Amino acid sequence: MYNVYFYIIITVVVLSFVWGEILSYLNRKRMSPEIPEELKGIYNPEEYARQQSYQKENSRFGLISGSFSFAVIFLVLLFGLFGWLDNTLRESISNFIWLPLAFLGIIMVVNEIIDFPFSWYSTFTIEEKFGFNKSTPKLFWTDWFKGILLSIVIGGLILTAVLYIYQYTEEYFWLLAWALISGFSLLMSLFYSEWIVPLFNKQTPLEAGELRDAIETFAQKAGFELTDIYVMDGSKRTTKANAYFTGMGKKKRIVLFDTLISELDTDEIVAVLAHEIGHYKKKHVVYSMILSVITTGITLFILSLFLGSVPLAEALGGRIPSFHLGLIGFSFLFTPISELTGLVFNLISRKNEYQADAYAAQFGLGKALISGLEKLSVKSLSNLNPHPLVVFWHYSHPTLLQRIARIKQV
Numbered sequence: 001m002y003n004v005y006f007y008i009i010i011t012v013v014v015l016s017f018v019w020g021e022i023l024s025y026l027n028r029k030r031m032s033p034e035i036p037e038e039l040k041g042i043y044n045p046e047e048y049a050r051q052q053s054y055q056k057e058n059s060r061f062g063l064i065s066g067s068f069s070f071a072v073i074f075l076v077l078l079f080g081l082f083g084w085l086d087n088t089l090r091e092s093i094s095n096f097i098w099l100p101l102a103f104l105g106i107i108m109v110v111n112e113i114i115d116f117p118f119s120w121y122s123t124f125t126i127e128e129k130f131g132f133n134k135s136t137p138k139l140f141w142t143d144w145f146k147g148i149l150l151s152i153v154i155g156g157l158i159l160t161a162v163l164y165i166y167q168y169t170e171e172y173f174w175l176l177a178w179a180l181i182s183g184f185s186l187l188m189s190l191f192y193s194e195w196i197v198p199l200f201n202k203q204t205p206l207e208a209g210e211l212r213d214a215i216e217t218f219a220q221k222a223g224f225e226l227t228d229i230y231v232m233d234g235s236k237r238t239t240k241a242n243a244y245f246t247g248m249g250k251k252k253r254i255v256l257f258d259t260l261i262s263e264l265d266t267d268e269i270v271a272v273l274a275h276e277i278g279h280y281k282k283k284h285v286v287y288s289m290i291l292s293v294i295t296t297g298i299t300l301f302i303l304s305l306f307l308g309s310v311p312l313a314e315a316l317g318g319r320i321p322s323f324h325l326g327l328i329g330f331s332f333l334f335t336p337i338s339e340l341t342g343l344v345f346n347l348i349s350r351k352n353e354y355q356a357d358a359y360a361a362q363f364g365l366g367k368a369l370i371s372g373l374e375k376l377s378v379k380s381l382s383n384l385n386p387h388p389l390v391v392f393w394h395y396s397h398p399t400l401l402q403r404i405a406r407i408k409q410v
Contacts, residue, residue, distance in 0.1 A: 080317020
């Protein structure tokens with residue numbers, strides 16, 4: 001069991017945890033009871049004190065939950081529990097579809113159960129304490145069950161299709177699986193807001209009035225065909241505000257959280273939407289989809305080299321190589337590569353955010369965009385002074401101060 005693969009996996013898990021804690025420590029070191037000079041005028045002393053307290057609580061909680069998760073996975077690997085589960089299931093299941101479905105399904109459910117108390121504490125203790133939580137225990141439980149059922153149904157169907165491909169076309173597995181997963185991703189990008197979101201939230205067309213008129217006027221000015229503008233009841237779970245753009249072509253849709261409408265004025269909302277339209281105009285959505293498809297293909301090709309590996313199965317405590325043990329083992333081995341690709345994706349994403357901001361600013365909306373971003377950041381108690389290395393490693397968006405500086409240059 002303790003072969004080369006095992007020691008590589010353990011090393012990856014340990015280093016990944018240690019590196020994550022180093023980044024968290026660097027963020028904690030930048031905390032200060034006094035408002036940094038660059039944040040004066042954005043946070044007042046009372047708001048800043050709340051933000052620091054919120055950050056401290058989340059940091060402590062992250063350390064506890066992260067350490068617990070690390071301890072669990074370390075013990076699972078040390079005692080070969082993935083292999084034990086596989087060996088146990090093989091005593092009653094031999095079908096090439098049902099065995100991996102049962103194996104991965106059990107792991108998913110156990111992971112959800114382990115994560116549940118941490119999610120509960122975060123929602124009903126930390127978020128509640130700082131006035132963000134609007135969810136109820138009943139809604140929380142309902143969301144949790146819906147999420148699991150959705151994962152079982154959608155994940156199960158996709159996994160079943162992938163398993164059939166692997167079983168009967170092993171030589172071309174990665175190519176056919178690539179086509180399947182890419183097609184599903186495209187489908188979700190077009191219909192996610194119509195098919196999945198309604199299971200959790202209510203979306204209603206934005207009613208006629210000043211805000212809709214202002215949005216449609218800007219869309220016409222920008223040469224952006226827009227008919228679907230929806231308001232989502234985000235306030236049923238949180239006071240934090242958001243907006244997003246989804247779909248492509250005739251399936252374009254802009255969704256505003258009701259909390260966004262209540263927090264920002266009309267010009268600020270138009271500026272935020274101009275930013276989202278900027279992503280579309282700059283073809284960021286298409287480029288991101290293409291990059292994601294390419295990355296998926298490369299990942300599946302590398303995965304195909306490990307599926308059915310005897311040493312990899314043994315490293316996890318298994319006796320017989322299989323698709324599911326190969327998949328689990330590969331997920332650990334691929335971590336360093338996924339971290340590097342994540343850095344590239346974040347770099348591109350931050351560049352895209354600057355471009356979308358500049359697009360909005362070119363229409364004279366720079367001041368309104370800055371004002372809106374400041375309001376949203378303060379309202380959500382965002383950390384506006386993160387360590388630069390944390391920004392480089394984790395942030396898909398530039399910091400507020402970086403965005404403001406760039407917008408003012410337009």
